[in-house]
Amino acid sequence: MAHNDTHAARKKGGAGKILLVVLLLLFLAAGAAVLFARSEIHGSSKPGTAVTVSIQQGSGVATIANKLKDAGVIRSAYLFRWYVGEKGAAAKLQYGDFELTTGSSYDALISTLSQYAKAETVRVTIPEGTTAIAIAQKMEAAGLCTAEEFLKEANEGDFSAYTFWQYVPEDKDAPDRFMKCEGYLFPETYEFLKGDTVHNYVATFYAQFDAQFAAQVKQGLLAQGADEATADAMSEDAIEQAKRDGTYQSAYDTAYSQAY
Numbered sequence: 001m002a003h004n005d006t007h008a009a010r011k012k013g014g015a016g017k018i019l020l021v022v023l024l025l026l027f028l029a030a031g032a033a034v035l036f037a038r039s040e041i042h043g044s045s046k047p048g049t050a051v052t053v054s055i056q057q058g059s060g061v062a063t064i065a066n067k068l069k070d071a072g073v074i075r076s077a078y079l080f081r082w083y084v085g086e087k088g089a090a091a092k093l094q095y096g097d098f099e100l101t102t103g104s105s106y107d108a109l110i111s112t113l114s115q116y117a118k119a120e121t122v123r124v125t126i127p128e129g130t131t132a133i134a135i136a137q138k139m140e141a142a143g144l145c146t147a148e149e150f151l152k153e154a155n156e157g158d159f160s161a162y163t164f165w166q167y168v169p170e171d172k173d174a175p176d177r178f179m180k181c182e183g184y185l186f187p188e189t190y191e192f193l194k195g196d197t198v199h200n201y202v203a204t205f206y207a208q209f210d211a212q213f214a215a216q217v218k219q220g221l222l223a224q225g226a227d228e229a230t231a232d233a234m235s236e237d238a239i240e241q242a243k244r245d246g247t248y249q250s251a252y253d254t255a256y257s258q259a260y
Helices: 002-042 061-070 077-087 106-113 132-141 147-156 163-167 198-223 228-233 236-244 247-259
Strands: 050-055 096-101 121-125 189-193
Touching: 002 077, 002 106, 050 061, 061 077, 077 106, 096 106, 132 147, 147 198, 163 198, 189 198
Parallel strands: none
Antiparallel strands: 050 096, 121 189
């Protein structure tokens, strides 16, 4: 009996030690994560390397964060996105060519990215009712790309990052449609960076359409009784509700009618 009690006590003691080790590892991992975040946010004390990063017009925080990470300026795109949101600085970020330094603090990066960068740009105005072909011709006349390149990318490129894109019918589902991009190249006055990619030129138009779409969705959510914070956050629950009650489709139809 005494032997069994001793064996049970040893088993309990062993389990306790394992639990203690697991807790210690979790504590160390959490501590390492905090130290990494603090070091990343506040920057390195060692001198970094100068890097030129090009941010195209219409880029969101996620795109900018990924560009900074790819250029080696930051180590965590997710952490930078969170910090920009925490600081309420998303709307301040500009586009253009920026001279940045690897290992800079996030505050320093935000400060630099918030200043208008001098870059060679071309202004193109697209009036309402302009067809996709006419827009492509305007882009060619501005010396940005050929009309053929623009239309090929606008019709065949991958723009699934934009919410509205899921509502754009495939060619097989729209046999009478002349071009897939027709009606989604939002009329506006744009500043394009010279020498940028054709994909980014097209994305600038689609980003503007997506912004109009998001604004319409927000209005729909507010009309359905959502509070301002929920509508701004566009939570998954709110989006699913918007899809069920037709708010998404209505927002898409309204944005489309504004662009076409």
